[in-house]
Amino acid sequence: MSTASQPRPMEAQYQAEFYRGFVHTAGRGGPISTEWSRTKDGRVDFYIPEKKWAIELLIDHFEVNEHISRFKDGGKYHPWLKEKMVKDWIIIDCATSLPTKEFSEPKLWHVVLANDYSKLQLYNHQQALMMSVHLR
Structure with a gap:
């Protein structure tokens, strides 16, 4: 079976899984909001209110530039940055x-x-390997 035919x-x-990992790391009392929004126009996948961090998750490089533009001047999330509702953000592809x-x-x-989900590798935007973790 080719890797293209494997379910994703x-x-x-x-x-x-991100939420589960956050709760495991920060504890049950660690505040995190899912599908957070300050307006009717768009919402981020996660928001950590104590830090005012916005987190977006992407799958398989889908619309990377479009998601980046949401945080830039003129983007739907940019007013949240100007109003200091969001202090920092990250997109995880x-x-x-x-x-x-x-x-x-x-x-x-x-x-x-990895195709069998036994290994996770984290890369920065320049595709430099930052860390590698075996999951099983």
Whole structure:
């Protein structure tokens, strides 16, 4: 069976796993909001109110530039930055391979999972390996 025919988790599964990992790390009392928004126009996947951090998860490099533009001047999330409702943000692109091109946005990180999900590798926006973790 080729890797292309193997089932891939949907975004909600990645979100659930991120949330589980956050609670495991920060504890049950660690505040985190899912699908957070300050307006009717858009919402981020996660918001950590104590830090005012916004977190977006992407799957398989889908619309990377569009998601980056949401935080830039004129983007739907940019007013939250200007109003200091969001102090910092990150986009985490989850996939089984690196994208074919580099991106210039330093707030974009890539999580590359082995096809059997036994290994996770974390890369920065320039595709430099930052860490590798065995999951099983």
